[in-house]
Amino acid sequence: MGPAVGVVAFQGAWREHRNTLESLGASVRLLRRPEDLEGVSGVVLPGGESTVIGRFLEQSGLAPALRASLEERTALLATCAGAILACREVEGSPPQGRLGLVPARAVRNAYGGQRESFEADLPWEGGDSLRGIFIRAPRFEDLGEGTRVLARHRGEPVAFLWNRCLLCAFHPELGEDLRVHRRFLDLCPS
Ligand SMILES: NC(=O)CC[C@H](N)C(=O)O
Numbered sequence: 594m595g596p597a598v599g600v601v602a603f604q605g606a607w608r609e610h611r612n613t614l615e616s617l618g619a620s621v622r623l624l625r626r627p628e629d630l631e632g633v634s635g636v637v638l639p640g641g642e643s644t645v646i647g648r649f650l651e652q653s654g655l656a657p658a659l660r661a662s663l664e665e666r667t668a669l670l671a672t673c674a675g676a677i678l679a680c681r682e683v684e685g686s687p688p689q690g691r692l693g694l695v696p697a698r699a700v701r702n703a704y705g706g707q708r709e710s711f712e713a714d715l716p717w718e719g720g721d722s723l724r725g726i727f728i729r730a731p732r733f734e735d736l737g738e739g740t741r742v743l744a745r746h747r748g749e750p751v752a753f754l755w756n757r758c759l760l761c762a763f764h765p766e767l768g769e770d771l772r773v774h775r776r777f778l779d780l781c782p783s
Pocket residue numbers: 639640641642643644672673674675677701702728729730731
């Protein structure tokens with residue numbers, strides 16, 4: 594049996610994350626209230642619309658609970674809108690409804706709107722490429738101390754690690770490659 598992981602399930606691509614994690618043997622719990630966090634060793638904050646997910650995080654009380662559990666021990670996989678919510682700073686956005694933990698700045702929609710969505714081959718951790726799917730993706734800037742870049746697109750970081758947090762500008766849950774989710778499961782404390 595793999596680790597128990599929670600997927601924040603308010604809006605966005607949470608079903609795809611759940612399916613991918615279950616295919617890797619994780620036992621998945623959907624997170625909508627603070628008490629749902631009990632016993633999970635990793636959390637996925639999916640892509641979608643960061644302002645909407647952020648509002649739900651605040652209203653449900655999950656934001657402070659999640660922040661506390663991430664500071665303590667839980668691993669995080671945050672993709673696209675989820676990664677925006679995880680960053681300490683977001684260009685042009687007020688701080689409400691964000692976890693604001695990871696030392697980096699996210700610039701929303703930095704690669705263009707929905708119609709500028711694209712796919713790119715990204716060498717993953719210096720090895721074989723994986724296919725990244727970018728949909729209104731953020732750009733990460735000013736990565737702080739303790740961060741480690743896992744993938745770049747045209748020289749810019751599009752996936753990076755900080756402590757047990759893995760942030761990704763693209764959507765690994767929409768592709769076939771399981772390496773990002775595997776990497777996240779490896780970060781989950783047993
Ligand atoms: N695919 C996505 O998650 C897009 C994120 C969206 N641009 C936002 O700012 O919330």
